[in-house]
Amino acid sequence: xxxxxxxxxxxxxxxxxxxxxxxxxxxxxxxxxxxxxxxxxxxxxxxxxxxxxxxxxxxxxxxxxxxxxxxxxxxxxxxxxxxxxxxxxxxxxxxxxxxxxxxxxxxx
Amino acid sequence: xxxxxxxxxxxxxxxxxxxxxxxxxxxxxxxxxxxxxxxxxxxxxxxxxxxxxxxxxxxxxxxxxxxxxxxxxxxxxxxxxxxxxxxxxxxxxxxxxxxxxxxxxxxxxxxxxxxx
Numbered sequence: 001x002x003x004x005x006x007x008x009x010x011x012x013x014x015x016x017x018x019x020x021x022x023x024x025x026x027x028x029x030x031x032x033x034x035x036x037x038x039x040x041x042x043x044x045x046x047x048x049x050x051x052x053x054x055x056x057x058x059x060x061x062x063x064x065x066x067x068x069x070x071x072x073x074x075x076x077x078x079x080x081x082x083x084x085x086x087x088x089x090x091x092x093x094x095x096x097x098x099x100x101x102x103x104x105x106x107x108x
Numbered sequence: 109x110x111x112x113x114x115x116x117x118x119x120x121x122x123x124x125x126x127x128x129x130x131x132x133x134x135x136x137x138x139x140x141x142x143x144x145x146x147x148x149x150x151x152x153x154x155x156x157x158x159x160x161x162x163x164x165x166x167x168x169x170x171x172x173x174x175x176x177x178x179x180x181x182x183x184x185x186x187x188x189x190x191x192x193x194x195x196x197x198x199x200x201x202x203x204x205x206x207x208x209x210x211x212x213x214x215x216x217x218x219x220x221x222x223x224x
Contacts, residue, residue, distance in 0.1 A: 030211055031211035031212065031213070033212065033213065035215075040217075040218075041146070041199050041201075041217075041218045041220065042215075042217050042218060043201065043215040043218075045212075045214065045215075048211070048212040050211065086151065086152070088152075088213075090211075090213075092211045093140060093205070094157075095142040095154045095157055095203070095213075096142075096203065096213050097154070098144075098151045098152045098153075099151065100150075100151045101151055
């Protein structure tokens with residue numbers, strides 16, 4: 001099956017810093033999504049980005065499908081950005097396969 | 109985005125009893141729904157794929173007789189944990205995609221199950 005690797009596993013930042021999270025996947029996919037899991041466990045959809053670049057406020061993401069990786073950029077980080085960020089990939093109609101996540105801690 | 113509602117958000121049950129978790133797609137129809145389990149500080153692991161009107165497909169190592177899945181309509185799938193034991197305590201999350209082959213998946217709020 002598809003393997004999904006996220007890096008780094010843990011990231012500690014000061015408020016205001018920028019960060020880049022990476023997701024590598026082992027096979028071609030037509031779905032890639034980034035999520036933020038809040039302290040209550042809910043998965044917040046950040047981006048649906050099987051290819052290309054998208055931006056939403058301080059967050060942006062880029063997926064290079066031909067090279068099988070995606071990057072999530074967080075700029076001017078805030079304490080509310082803390083939590084676990086997951087990358088998940090899959091084919092149309094099938095379940096998403098999740099990476100192990102990056103745990104982000106932003107301190108003031 | 110589309111809304112997937114999961115109920116209950118949390119439940120505590122006694123060992124040996126059964127618990128039913130509901131997953132509803134509120135504003136779209138989903139022929140396929142997915143059930144995941146997440147243990148503390150771990151990632152989401154796929155348990156089963158729920159198909160409307162047919163039997164669910166379970167991942168290797170998941171007991172189909174313990175985790176009963178029913179997908180009776182295009183907007184509702186249920187997961188029943190039968191004869192629950194403390195090791196079944198976990199966070200269960202459902203996911204759904206809209207009909208028509210749309211690829212983006214939407215997730216419910218999750219259910220935290222504690223078996224005492």
